[in-house]
Each structure stands twice: as structure tokens, then as C-alpha cells.
Amino acid sequence: VKEASRRPPRRSLVRLGLAGIPPIFSDLWSFLQELDAEVVFNEMPRQFSMPYHTADLVEQYWRYTYPYDINGRLADLAEAAAVRRLDGIIHYTQSFCFRQMFDQTLRERLPVPILTIEGDGPTPLDARTRLRLEAFVDVLRP
Template identity: 45%
Template sequence: MKSIGFTTSIPVEIVYAAGFKPVDLNNIFITNKNAIRFIEEAESEGFPRNTCSWIKGIYSAVLDSKDIDAVVSVVEGDCSNARALSEVLNLKGIKCIPFSYPNSKGYDALKSEMEKLCNAFGTNFEQAQEIKDQLDSIRKRLIYVDELTWKYNKVSGFENHIWQVSSSDFDSNYRVFAEKLEEEIATMEKREARSEKVRLGYIGVPPINSDLYELVETMGARIVYNEVQRQFTMSDGIEIDDLVEVYRNFTYPYDLYGRIRDIKNEIEKREIDGIIHYTQAFCFRGIEDIVIRKELKMPILTLEGDRPGNLDSRSKLRIESFIDMLV
């Protein structure tokens, strides 16, 4: 079975419908025990030091893997470096298939992009819809995991993060993913409710630093909302039969104000005390912090990460001070 890598969340139903294995390259990179090596290898091949570490990590992860047959590169709606990444991968003999989330968010434009993806993989919307029906049953259970986090207080911020972020590709096998998820839910349900005083929301791309969630919980707080990770589950599209509309409702690739509306709703629902806004070094999304701070009328801590590994001492101190302020 062919493995299809991708640079950010795509209509994964299409890949599964074609009989291929979807692989979120971000997850392959960041879960590697020596992820920093991927960064160094990319830089040794000429990637600039002031380029996003996720791009460099994805590049090296593709070359390191012997299983990736092609890469779907999201050239509009995500990282501004994705197009150049595709060109370098092409140079290495890796087939890259461009995919765009049109900035206009227009129905016909997005449908055209999804049709191109179907044609590239030899499938169609009808087959993809059948896969969606199966994935939606898993997505409903991910909603429950989210509720176990913010409503029933039985799930850690990291567990919430990891299960939701993994739904971008369902660990390349949605049936096995579903089985593991049910086993984990059975364990989660038996726990006593947690009692952290401070409830935090996390917005922005998933963190490159592995210890953020655990650190927060050692300080008497817990992250009960992961914005982009929740969007990766496509849980807001479960009741939508039109696959194009599902991915028009996906807030991450489009304008910031759609994200802000979603964030405001979740802040109110989850009774969040403060927000951690994570930005990646050298990413254009860091500029969005200006708008976010104006639109969200609540305490916000902006953290910038660069390379894989633990948070630096300064960031840890800033987090501690932020939580102390909210107590």
C-alpha cells in the first residue's frame, strides 16, 4: 500500500478512498527521538537557519523515510515556504502534488482543488464520502475525549493534544486508531476528576516543544482547549454531508477572523481563564498576534518556539508568572 505524506491537514478521506496510507509528515518529524537531527541535516543541505524548523524537519523526515511514495504539499492556506519545499523535494526525486485551500474560501475553487486530488489518486467524491462516514464515528469519540478534558476534567492537556493532532491522518490506519482510542477512553472514564485551579486555552500551531503541557500542570493549571488540534478532527463537519463544505468550515487555512470566532466560542463554553498563543519562529503567523490580542479581551501569553526539545528557562519563567497572575 502506497504511503502519501502531507505537509498539513488535507481531505484525508480522499487518500483513504484511493486505498493509500496518509502520513502527516509533521507527526513523523516531531515524534522522532532525535528530531533535532532532522533540522541539522536540512541546514547542512542549504536550508537557511532562519527558516521554520517544521519545514526543515518535514524535508528530512521525507528523505529519512523509505515508505513515502508522494507528498501532498499544501501551497496555499498554510506555510508560505511549502512551495519552495516542494521544489527541493522534486529535486530529490520525490513526487509532490500541490493542494490549495483557496484564500477566497469559495466553494467552486475548493471543490476544484479536491477534484484534482481525487484525480491524482484515482478516486472520486462518492468513495471519499463513504470513508467520511466511517471516520465520523471516530470523530464523535474524539469529541467525547475533548469533553472528558474540559467538561469532566479527567484528561490532561497533552492527551487532548495528542489524540486530536493524530486525527490528521489517524495514524495511517483509522481502524487501528479507533481500537486504541476506545481502549484509552475506557481508562480515562475511570479516573477521578482533576482539580487544577487555572483553565488555559492553547491557540496557534501545535508546539514544537515537548514539555509544555506537563510543565503547565506542575504549576496548578491545565490546558483544556487546543484550538488547531481540535480543528484537525473536523468535528464541526460531522453533520455535514458535503465534503467540500466540511473543508470550508475548517478554520485553520483561511482568514484569521474565522479562527477568532471559533476561539471566542470555545473560550466561553470552556470557561477559560487565560490563553497561551504559540507562534513558530520565522513564521508569518507571528504577526497575527497583533490582531488576536486586540480581538480576545482576556489575558494572553505569547510564546515563540524554534527547535524541538524542552522549553528554555525564560519561557518557563514567563509561563509560571502568567499562571500566578491568573490564580
């Protein structure tokens, strides 16, 4: 963290959040970089980093929002959208995963545009997903 705080901020044009499970696409990050977009909030790694200062380990686990009901998760994502000034959120789901059922609720209750992408194996982005990401970033671009 100390090293990162000394680096100059990146000047990406579009600030994105990534919600959902970690994406399995092998080239998602490099493709977003090509589009001058950057993921400045990544839900899962942040959740598992135990970023909250609490009295004990039990409280740390209670602060996780992903495995519990949608309301805590929505509040966490809305706060991240405001604090990190997100232009949009990419919601990654795994094919046929029960987490897909939260997608509509995220769209209705979060204050930023959301693009849902889906994957099922460790492959590069397919042409359809690349086109959808490119269009999403273009719409968000200032």
C-alpha cells in the same frame, strides 16, 4: 470520547487554551501540569479532528478556521473561551512564521489574557519561557 466522559474532571486551578501551531517544546505539558494549569482547549488538534457534523467533506474543510482569514478564527477562539471557561490563552508561534502577525489582533479582539511563546526546535522549555509561563499562570490563578 465515551471513556473520557466517564473520568472524573481534573481539578486544575487554571484553565488554558492553546492557539497556534502545535508546540515543539518537549516539556510544555508537564511544566503546565506542575503549575496546576491545564490546556482544556487545543486549537489545532480540534480543527483537524473535523468536529462538525456536516453534509459532506467539502463543508468540513470549509469549517476549518486556521488556514483562512483571521475573523473566522477569532470567532472560533472566542466561542471556545466562553464555552470552556478559559482563564487565558497561550498563543504558540514558530520563530519567523508569518502567523506571528495575527498575534496583536488576537490580543485586541479576544476576551481573555494571552501569552505568546515562540519556539524553533524540539527542545525543552528555556528558563525565560518557563518564567513567563509561570508568571502568566500566577496572574490567572484565582
